[in-house]
Amino acid sequence: MDSAEVTRVAADPEAFERLVDPLRRELQAHCYRMLGSVHDAEDAVQESLVRAWRGLAGFDDRGTFRAWLYKIATNRCLTMIEGRGRRALPMDLGPGSAPNVETAWVEPYPDSMLGSTQVGPEARYEAREGIELAFVAVLQHLPGLQRAVLVLRDVLGFSAREVADLLDITVASANSALQRGRTTVDRGLPAAGRSRPRLDDDGVRALARRYASAWEAGDVEAIVAMLSEDAKYAMPPETEWYEGHHDIRAFIVEGPLAMRRRWRFLPAHANGQLAFGTYLWDDDRAVYVAAGLDLLALRGTEITEVVSYLTPEIFSMFGLPDEITEELPAQR
Incomplete structure (x- = not known):
């Protein structure tokens, strides 16, 4: 001017x-x-x-x-x-x-x-x-x-x-x-x-589908198989974090997938990374309720890091609903 x-x-x-x-x-x-x-x-x-x-x-x-x-x-x-x-x-x-x-x-x-x-x-x-x-x-x-x-x-x-x-x-x-x-x-x-792969790469899209499906099926071995040997898993605002196949597998079995918990994953867009809004089934309400926003870092077609923000109050910023019905994921 x-x-x-x-x-x-x-x-x-x-x-x-x-x-x-x-x-x-x-x-x-x-x-x-x-x-x-x-x-x-x-x-x-x-x-x-x-x-x-x-x-x-x-x-x-x-x-x-x-x-x-x-x-x-x-x-x-x-x-x-x-x-x-x-x-x-x-x-x-x-x-x-x-x-x-x-x-x-x-x-x-x-x-x-x-x-x-x-x-x-x-x-x-x-x-x-x-x-x-x-x-x-x-x-x-x-x-x-x-x-x-x-x-x-x-x-x-x-x-x-x-x-x-x-x-x-x-x-x-x-x-x-x-x-x-x-x-x-x-x-x-x-x-x-x-050397990070692009999100529109066919291999990344396939990985995203497999990852969401593994969680929704409760298949811990399939989840771990997609992680690099040195992968890290964290859950802000919790301070604990896990590294490597052994520790991450134990955490998943004893935590998110304990007691046959049922999950649904919706794709999200955050930090230019592969991301998901995660939802946990609520028996009393008969809906899946917002649980966390997961951001995944990739190296080739391996997942090197998962940061799961256990703050569902941020979902609206990412265009994610607060709850979903059981039917919605099948419409993806």
């Missing part, structure tokens, strides 16, 4: 809304990567847009309006990071770690809220990779500045000069923070890295 356009928009709230609306979803995804929480991201975006509206006089046409909004949103996220502890997944606590009542979990993110993001030429990650649960979780290990620089450079593809301008630091400082951040992320992400 030039100065005349700024003056016009500043005098017209509806014009401001029309201007920012196409950028709202990509800003929210950016704040989610920074904060690991849908709700915190929503708060950050809302506060950032209020600040942008009030500070329009401070915008100049030396840079793009989009970059200016990213600057405001990133700085708001950095302030929020300073004010609370980092989010995590249960596996981040380490085997045998003592539960911490202050622990806040990395939350799942609805694909429907992603929209389209403008990605610059210097991006290292595809849009899907930049929102996957493991990636967002490892970002939470980075100090705020490293987190901001890595997301702006490697996910959004801003140049080193642009990032330095957005964060009011030198190019040398931006490059240094980026290298340190990359070291942590490369160490924390699964070795499979960018």
Whole structure:
């Protein structure tokens, strides 16, 4: 925008809304990567847009309006990071770690809220990779500045000069923070890295059908056979998690499939990953009721990680019903 356009928009709230609306979803995804929480991201975006509206006089046409909004949103996220502890997944606590009542979990993110993001030429990650649960979780290990620089450079593809301008630091400082951040992320992400299969791959679709069918049939051996030898299984907000075929099999037999519990799985869309809404049969109500949102990480056609969020109150965000009849799954 030039100065005349700024003056016009500043005098017209509806014009401001029309201007920012196409950028709202990509800003929210950016704040989610920074904060690991849908709700915190929503708060950050809302506060950032209020600040942008009030500070329009401070915008100049030396840079793009989009970059200016990213600057405001990133700085708001950095302030929020300073004010609370980092989010995590249960596996981040380490085997045998003592539960911490202050622990806040990395939350799942609805694909429907992603929209389209403008990605610059210097991006290292595809849009899907930049929102996957493991990636967002490892970002939470980075100090705020490293987190901001890595997301702006490697996910959004801003140049080193642009990032330095957005964060009011030198190019040398931006490059240094980026290298340190990359070291942590490369160490924390699964070795499979960018070899993840696409969700529209025929093999992935077949795996999804087999996985849901195995759970619905109560076939624990079929479930375990789809897991990699080093697979992990976690259930936020529970702190316990399981690793490897032996421990995961024992957990499933003694927990979810104990007493011949009956399950139904519905496909969901979360974090660009294979996901399911899971439902447990309720004899008294004669319906399947929402139990958890499962996100699966893949390596080839093996499942390397299952994170089952035992928070059915989030189902509406993912377009999932709170309950289903026994007949509904057969209609898939």
